[in-house]
Amino acid sequence: MGAPGVARLERVDDHFAGRFTAMASPCEVLVDTDDPRVADAALEAAEHEARRVEAKFSRYRDDNVVYAINHAGGRPVAVDDETAALLDYARTCWDASGGRFDITSGALRRAWTFDGGDRVPDDATRRAALASVGWRRVTWRDRELTMPAGMELDFGGIGKEYAVDRAAARVAAVTAAAHVVNFGGDLFASGARRGGQPWAVGVDDPGRTGAAALWRLEFERGGLATSGDARRFVMHRGRRLGHILDPTTGWPVDGAPRSVTVLAATCLEAGTLSTLACLAGAGAKAFLDAQGVRYWIVE
Amino acid sequence: MQLDRRSPLRARLGAAACVLLASAPAAPAAADTSTDPAPGASATQLELSGLVYGEKGRTDVLEPTVRVTRLFANGQSLTAEAGFDAMTGASPTGGVASLRTQTTTSASGQSTSIPASQVPTAMFRDQRESFDLGWSVPVGPFTATTGGHFSHEKDYRSLGANAVVTLDLLQKSVQLTGGAGMNRDRVDPVGGAVRGLTPGDPLGTAPDPKRVTSMLAGISRVMSRRWLAGVSATREVERGYLTEPYKVLDVLDPATLETAQQLREKRPELRTRTSVLASSTWHFGDAGGDVGYLNYRWYTDDWGVRSNTVDLKWRHDLDDRHWIQPHVRGYSQRQADFFRYYLVQGEPLPAFASSDERLGPLRTVTVGATYGFQVPNLPGEWSVRAEYLHQWGPGKLTRPQAAVAGGDDDGGDAANGGTVDLMPAVHIGSLLVSYSIGF
Numbered sequence: 001m002g003a004p005g006v007a008r009l010e011r012v013d014d015h016f017a018g019r020f021t022a023m024a025s026p027c028e029v030l031v032d033t034d035d036p037r038v039a040d041a042a043l044e045a046a047e048h049e050a051r052r053v054e055a056k057f058s059r060y061r062d063d064n065v066v067y068a069i070n071h072a073g074g075r076p077v078a079v080d081d082e083t084a085a086l087l088d089y090a091r092t093c094w095d096a097s098g099g100r101f102d103i104t105s106g107a108l109r110r111a112w113t114f115d116g117g118d119r120v121p122d123d124a125t126r127r128a129a130l131a132s133v134g135w136r137r138v139t140w141r142d143r144e145l146t147m148p149a150g151m152e153l154d155f156g157g158i159g160k161e162y163a164v165d166r167a168a169a170r171v172a173a174v175t176a177a178a179h180v181v182n183f184g185g186d187l188f189a190s191g192a193r194r195g196g197q198p199w200a201v202g203v204d205d206p207g208r209t210g211a212a213a214l215w216r217l218e219f220e221r222g223g224l225a226t227s228g229d230a231r232r233f234v235m236h237r238g239r240r241l242g243h244i245l246d247p248t249t250g251w252p253v254d255g256a257p258r259s260v261t262v263l264a265a266t267c268l269e270a271g272t273l274s275t276l277a278c279l280a281g282a283g284a285k286a287f288l289d290a291q292g293v294r295y296w297i298v299e
Numbered sequence: 300m301q302l303d304r305r306s307p308l309r310a311r312l313g314a315a316a317c318v319l320l321a322s323a324p325a326a327p328a329a330a331d332t333s334t335d336p337a338p339g340a341s342a343t344q345l346e347l348s349g350l351v352y353g354e355k356g357r358t359d360v361l362e363p364t365v366r367v368t369r370l371f372a373n374g375q376s377l378t379a380e381a382g383f384d385a386m387t388g389a390s391p392t393g394g395v396a397s398l399r400t401q402t403t404t405s406a407s408g409q410s411t412s413i414p415a416s417q418v419p420t421a422m423f424r425d426q427r428e429s430f431d432l433g434w435s436v437p438v439g440p441f442t443a444t445t446g447g448h449f450s451h452e453k454d455y456r457s458l459g460a461n462a463v464v465t466l467d468l469l470q471k472s473v474q475l476t477g478g479a480g481m482n483r484d485r486v487d488p489v490g491g492a493v494r495g496l497t498p499g500d501p502l503g504t505a506p507d508p509k510r511v512t513s514m515l516a517g518i519s520r521v522m523s524r525r526w527l528a529g530v531s532a533t534r535e536v537e538r539g540y541l542t543e544p545y546k547v548l549d550v551l552d553p554a555t556l557e558t559a560q561q562l563r564e565k566r567p568e569l570r571t572r573t574s575v576l577a578s579s580t581w582h583f584g585d586a587g588g589d590v591g592y593l594n595y596r597w598y599t600d601d602w603g604v605r606s607n608t609v610d611l612k613w614r615h616d617l618d619d620r621h622w623i624q625p626h627v628r629g630y631s632q633r634q635a636d637f638f639r640y641y642l643v644q645g646e647p648l649p650a651f652a653s654s655d656e657r658l659g660p661l662r663t664v665t666v667g668a669t670y671g672f673q674v675p676n677l678p679g680e681w682s683v684r685a686e687y688l689h690q691w692g693p694g695k696l697t698r699p700q701a702a703v704a705g706g707d708d709d710g711g712d713a714a715n716g717g718t719v720d721l722m723p724a725v726h727i728g729s730l731l732v733s734y735s736i737g738f
Contacts, residue, residue, distance in 0.1 A: 128344055131678075272312050276308075
C-alpha cells in the first residue's frame, strides 16, 4: 500500500493496480491493460476525482460547502448543482427509509464515538445529540438549504460511494479498458475484462479483516458496497456494538447483520441499499429480498 | 423496520442515483458557497429550568437556572450556568418543641411566637445568585476540564475552582478520572458571628473563612455491550468556621424538661469527608429499550456521620418523542458524635454540640418521575420532574406529667400528652420544569 497521498502503480498478473489513500481509506484502481501509461492516466483520473469529492464534501475541512452549511448559523446557504443533486438524493433516501437514513445524524454519531471507541452515551448526551438531528428540520428548496444552527450535515453515508461512481466515470473518459474503482471496499466495475473474464471480488470476514475472504464474487459490471462493522468494528469483550445508528431513536440498530454486501447498478445504489438493509436490523434479509438485488449477509 | 414496501424503493433509489450521477460536477470549489460561513462555534445548547420546592409548613424555593453549552469545532466546550434562588419560609432553629408557646428571635431582630408542640423555626427570606463556568479541552486521549464557581447571598459568599482530567484507555472502554477542587467561602452572619455554646456572645472577630479542598479519583469501564459500571472516591477537607450561625440548642430544665435557656450551636473547625460512589447503567432490549441506572454511595466523615444512599432510575421510551423516568432513592444517616437534641441544665457543657437535623439520625425516601416530551413542529425538548421526599427520625422527648398540667388535653391520652417529636416527619414536594434547545 502506498503512503498517504502518494499513488503507486504496479503490474499484477495480467492487469495494472494503482493504489493511493483518500477519504481515510485505501483506494485501488484496477485497469485491464498492458500499457502502463494507460493505467497511470486512469489512476490519476480516479485519484483526482477522489480528492475533488473529498475536498468538496468532507466535513473535516473548513473551506467547502459542507462547512459553509454547517456554520451558517441558521441562515440559508445557496449551493451549486452538484451539491444540490447530492442533497436531492439524500432527501430521497431519507424519505424512502422513513427517516432512518439521515445525513443530519452527525451529532448523534459523535455522541456514540464509534471511531474505535465504545462508550455508551448517557441519556442527556444522547438526547442533546438527538435535538440536533433530523432532516425534517431542514428546509431544502430552490437550491437553498436552511438548517437550524447546531445541526450538521454529513455526506459520509453516501460520499464515498458517490466518489466511486464519479471516479469510474472519469476513468471511462480516459480509457476504454475495463476497470474497477475501489475506495475502501465500495467499488464499481465497468465491464468484462479482455477475453470475457469477470472481475473477482472477495468479501471480508467481518471478524477477521485481512484474513481469507468469506466469498469470492464474480461479476462484470456494477456497483458493490458493504455496510456493517467489517471495517469499523468495535470490540466489547468479544461482542460488537454496530455503528449503524437509527436517528429516529438515537440507538444503534439492534440485530443488524455484521456485514451486508449488495451488488447493484451503481456503487451509490449498492451503498444505499446495504445501509438501509443494516438499518432494517433483523429484517435486513427480508428487506433485500424485496429489492431483487444480489446480496451477501454475514449474521 | 417500516420501509415502505409498497413503493418500488429500489427503482426510486436507482432513478435518484441516476439523476445524481448524470448531473455535471461543478468546477472544484468554485461555486461552493454564496454566503459567508459563520465564524467560530458549531453548536450551542441552551437549557432553561425552573424548580419549585415546597416543604410542608417550611421553606418555599423558586429556583430558575439558565445553562448554555457551546461546543466548538475543535472539540472544546464552554459551559456557563447562572442560577437564582428565592427562598422564603421557616427553617428549624434547632430548638426543641415545647408544650408551651415559645419565642425565638430571628436574625433581623423580630420576634416570632411558636405554637405549642411545633419545632421552632425562624422565618427567613433570602436570595442567592450563583454563576458557574466550565471549560473542557480534549488533548489526545485526555480531556481536561477546568471550572469556576461563584455564589452570593446576603451572609454567605462562595468562590471555587476545580480541575478534572479524564483519560480514555483501551479504545475508550476504560476511563480514568482524577481531579481536585478548592473553595473559599466567607460567612458573614447578620448581626455578627457569635461564640458557640453561649447564648449569643459576640465572637468579636470576623469568622475564619471556610476553606474546602477536595480530591476525586474514579474509574469507569464498559463491562459489556449493555453494561457500564464505575467507581469513584472523593475526599474533602473543610477548615474554618463550619458552625451554622443562627442555629440554637435548647438547654432543658432537668425537672420539667422545658427549655430553660438557648445556646448557639458549636461545631469543630475541621471536617474530613470521604465518599465512594459505585454506579452502574444497564441497557435492556433493543434500540430505544429501557435503561436502568443504579447508584450506591457510601459516606463517612470524622464528625461521626455515616450514610448510605441507594438511587434507582429507570428510563422508558414511550415513543420517539415521549419518555418517562421513574426513580426512587433511599437515604439513611447515622448522627454526628456531637449531635444533641438538647442539653440538660447542670450537666457539663460538651466541647461541641449541634441539634441541626442534617447532622441527626435520619432517613429519607424520595420517589418521583420525570416525563420528557417534544412538541410536534417545535424545536427543543421539555421535561417535567415531580418528586416527593419524606424524611423522618427517631427523636422523641417525654416530659413528666406535671409539665402538662394546665394544658387543654382532655386527660384521655394523658400518657402521651407530654411527648413531643424531636425529629418530626418532613414532607417535601418539588416540581422541576426544563426546556432544552440546540441551535
